[in-house]
Amino acid sequence: MLRYARFAREMWHSEVNEAVVNRLAPRPGETVMDIGAGAGAGSMVAAKTGCNVVAVEPTPYMRKVLEARRATSSARKRITVVDGTAEATGVDAGSIDVAWAVNTMHHWGSIEAGIAELDRVLGPNSRLLLVDEDFDDPTHPEYDKFKSKKEEHSHHFASVDPGAVRAQLIEAGLDVAFGGYDRIAQRPAIIIEATRP
Numbered sequence: 001m002l003r004y005a006r007f008a009r010e011m012w013h014s015e016v017n018e019a020v021v022n023r024l025a026p027r028p029g030e031t032v033m034d035i036g037a038g039a040g041a042g043s044m045v046a047a048k049t050g051c052n053v054v055a056v057e058p059t060p061y062m063r064k065v066l067e068a069r070r071a072t073s074s075a076r077k078r079i080t081v082v083d084g085t086a087e088a089t090g091v092d093a094g095s096i097d098v099a100w101a102v103n104t105m106h107h108w109g110s111i112e113a114g115i116a117e118l119d120r121v122l123g124p125n126s127r128l129l130l131v132d133e134d135f136d137d138p139t140h141p142e143y144d145k146f147k148s149k150k151e152e153h154s155h156h157f158a159s160v161d162p163g164a165v166r167a168q169l170i171e172a173g174l175d176v177a178f179g180g181y182d183r184i185a186q187r188p189a190i191i192i193e194a195t196r197p
């Protein structure tokens, strides 16, 4: 719980999550999956578009926050909170139209297992966006905040190799439109954008 306390504000509402949902443009009736949903910064925005949201979150405290937030949302009937990880989401095979993960890839126990799970759950014509902000980049607006604290600076979000993720997604049969370093919501980040034909 304490591990995420310093991100509390960004995890409630974040421009990156908003940009991710806007980019994926979920449609009413689609089923979307927020992998490592945290406090629901992406899930809550997505639910307002009329899609069905599966918020996958392994940390019990975060699931409590998600459930509390869900209970007060007018879209609560379309939000399901699931105890799972990127590597084992617990959702049905081929049931997901849109999936994203913001600032969780660096937590995955195994990127390979996470991609195998995405391969299992993504349905035909589905869309995927994986983003890990690069807080080690001096142009990141939060760079100074993390630089000043040794313990925080050792928390490297962008520790994932985007080339390896890209290669594994292609191997799984996805079309990868982009896999590398770019900016989203004016922040430097690892971004992997793909579709399943």
Ligand SMILES: C[S@@+](CC[C@H](N)C(=O)[O-])C[C@H]1O[C@@H](n2cnc3c(N)ncnc32)[C@H](O)[C@@H]1O
Binding pocket: 004, 007, 010, 011, 012, 014, 017, 035, 036, 037, 038, 039, 040, 041, 042, 057, 058, 059, 062, 084, 085, 086, 087, 101, 102, 103, 104, 107, 108, 109
């Ligand atoms: C920095 S938070 C980001 C939360 C949310 N995606 C956001 O952008 O606000 C990282 C989240 O990843 C979750 N997490 C940890 N291990 C994970 C795993 N193996 N698979 C998916 N999520 C994981 C944590 O519980 C936490 O909620």
